[in-house]
């Protein structure tokens with residue numbers, strides 16, 4: 192018997208003739224934060240909705256808290272919190288009322304809902320907006336409110352579908368900080384994202400998803416070690432000169448990626464590679480040596496850049 | 500002790516209604532007053548003078564004929580209107596029901612909660628009309644207390660089937676047509692303003708299968724003692740059938756929409 196919070200094996204989701212999730216396997220352990228990284232249409236939301244017991248699985252198997260979503264969906268949902276991709280706040284209610292009424296769906300008493308509302312609004316720094324309508328709130332505030340709402344039942348497991356998409360950098364950092372604190376309290380986090388930095392910041396372990404399948408799995412560090420070199424040399428050339436230069440650069444570093452706007456050379460020592468570029472008489476408009484990131488892992492695994 | 504799931508859903512509707520109850524009840528109160536004064540007293544003065552009216556209206560005044568029917572028509576309009584944009588809103592605009600469906604609440608429990616709310620809201624509107632009728636000597640009777648549940652059932656016979664249909668819509672473009680081509684014609688020709696035996700022969704069966712006519716007969720019979728409402732059990736059975744089938748349909752369409 193495994194003590195995993197979520198176990199999926201050969202999990203599939205099909206809409207009419209379209210296969211959105213195509214046989215994926217993964218396990219999420221208690222207290223860990225687990226990420227799905229992938230481009231638009233990869234099947235991240237479809238997977239999250241199956242875990243959230245709001246979308247029946249097509250085939251394969253899935254257990255959450257050791258329970259079957261088909262049979263015990265209601266009980267599973269009572270023990271988890273959900274931050275959907277779009278906020279779904281009640282526009283006719285105030286900030287505080289949104290939390291209160293949501294707590295009532297879980298059958299939490301009114302007085303307890305009020306107590307938790309005060310606490311949660313403080314946690315997401317919205318106490319001063321408690322009696323305001325939801326509509327005029329900024330995107331970041333709505334997102335924070337949605338996170339507060341998902342915590343009203345003190346969940347053991349929190350599902351976050353693109354928690355910070357569309358937020359400015361500062362708002363994202365505030366959210367990351369809140370999520371980090373939840374993790375420290377022992378809440379298991381499962382999130383989707385197409386931001387590399389977010390995945391690196393938040394995830395102990397992640398899977399790279401593409402076209403309904405899992406392309407790789409591991410910790411961010413581990414994935415980078417496995418699928419990329421320590422450093423990357425980025426070269427930019429004048430428009431239309433990419434191809435010609437690529438031929439001359441052949442053989443430098445372990446691997447080379449030709450992108451529409453630049454050439455990436457993968458080598459454990461970027462400066463060394465840059466020296467070789469110059470020795471061959473190639474003169475890029477701009478060059479940059481940086482550490483490998485999950486972006487490079489993604490490029491390697493799918494042959495495509497992740498688009499935001 | 501746990502709160503029944505339908506009641507938890509109902510609480511959301513109540514909380515939002517608390518912000519608009521004034522205008523809703525005022526509307527439910529003022530509209531019938533206008534019809535009663537304009538049609539009941541105004542047109543009634545003409546109708547009652549005609550020698551045929553004794554035959555046509557079975558010996559009651561036009562005011563007595565119209566007033567109780569307004570309980571049923573108000574129930575229909577109130578129930579019908581809150582089953583269009585408001586229901587679709589929960590699925591496609593505010594996603595209220597989608598959010599509820601990710602909590603322990605099940606789709607069919609959300610449907611039951613909506614039914615409970617429809618009942619409450621229709622009952623409030625109908626009670627406001629009953630309050631108006633209680634102001635006039637002709638209609639101030641204990642029969643109003645019987646007519647209220649009959650009218651509420653009439654409202655549900657519209658609200659529940661329409662809600663099931665609304666929950667399957669991707670937008671609200673067809674909603675005005677429901678009001679214009681279904682509710683308003685029934686309001687005008689369903690037996691509230693004149694007896695349906697005045698309709699062309701081929702239209703009369705249509706009136707018999709609409710819930711409104713059955714609701715009007717029940718309300719009229721309850722409020723005006725000299726009126727024979729006909730087979731009460733049949734009227735109730737027809738209305739119940741519409742409401743029950745509507746509720747079952749809501750449970751099914753909600754499940755389909757919320758569990759793709």
Ligand SMILES: Nc1ncnc2c1ncn2[C@@H]1O[C@H](COP(=O)(O)OP(=O)(O)OP(=O)(O)O)[C@@H](O)[C@H]1O
Nearest residue numbers: 206209211229230231232233234235236237238759
């Ligand atoms: N209810 C549905 N009916 C039909 N197709 C669907 C449905 N939901 C999702 N899909 C399809 O499944 C595929 C995967 O969608 P999904 O929303 O899971 O992707 P995603 O990884 O979350 O993408 P994004 O980053 O854009 O949110 C898409 O091609 C989408 O069109």
Ligand SMILES: [Mg+2]
Nearest residue numbers: 235236237276
């Ligand atoms: Mg998505």
